[in-house]
Amino acid sequence: MAKDLKVVLLGYMGSGKSTVGDALAQKLNIPFKDLDGVIQEKEGKTISQLFHEKGELYFRKKEAYYLNQVLDLEASFVLALGGGTPCYANNMADVLQKAGTSIYLKMTLTELVLRLEGQRDTRPLIKGIKEGDLPEFIGKHLFERAPFYQRALHTVNVADKSVEALVEEIASFLV
Ligand code: S3P
Numbered sequence: 463m464a465k466d467l468k469v470v471l472l473g474y475m476g477s478g479k480s481t482v483g484d485a486l487a488q489k490l491n492i493p494f495k496d497l498d499g500v501i502q503e504k505e506g507k508t509i510s511q512l513f514h515e516k517g518e519l520y521f522r523k524k525e526a527y528y529l530n531q532v533l534d535l536e537a538s539f540v541l542a543l544g545g546g547t548p549c550y551a552n553n554m555a556d557v558l559q560k561a562g563t564s565i566y567l568k569m570t571l572t573e574l575v576l577r578l579e580g581q582r583d584t585r586p587l588i589k590g591i592k593e594g595d596l597p598e599f600i601g602k603h604l605f606e607r608a609p610f611y612q613r614a615l616h617t618v619n620v621a622d623k624s625v626e627a628l629v630e631e632i633a634s635f636l637v
Pocket of ligand 1: 473474475476479498509543544545546547585586587
């Protein structure tokens with residue numbers, strides 16, 4: 463039987479991992495999995511509830527646990543990671559190897575700030591941050607996180623490309 467195709471999408475919050483991942487999975491005719499969705503389903507709580515009730519450390523442990531569980535499945539899929547997943551999983555090299563294909567959806571600080579400024583209430587990491595403080599917060603975060611994202615096999619600049627264009631670009635890496 464042909465080897466399973468596992469495509470993992472990395473990138474900061476708001477970079478489009480879930481939207482692009484879902485469209486890519488449809489094009490490839492394989493299931494789409496969203497790690498945040500898996501965690502919410504298995505834990506019976508939203509990500510915000512987990513952060514609020516159990517704390518970030520609990521969330522990070524569960525995130526790493528379910529990441530490995532999903533990657534060990536003998537199946538093909540596209541998996542969108544959470545924005546922090548690659549930065550907290552201590553076996554990221556194994557993760558990327560198990561996945562086979564990993565893609566970093568890269569956005570600039572300016573683009574991210576624009577996308578995220580209206581979403582501060584629904585995202586636990588940026589909840590409570592004043593709009594004017596967002597560029598500094600995200601900029602610092604990106605500086606810390608970029609080295610983890612850059613370990614992906616391929617990097618795609620999201621810029622103002624359509625979802626279809628991004629899917630085509632990623633699919634071209636898979637042939
Ligand atoms: C997080 C990103 C979120 C979610 C959680 C923490 C992060 O996922 O996992 O709120 O640390 O960047 P998305 O990137 O899918 O929004």
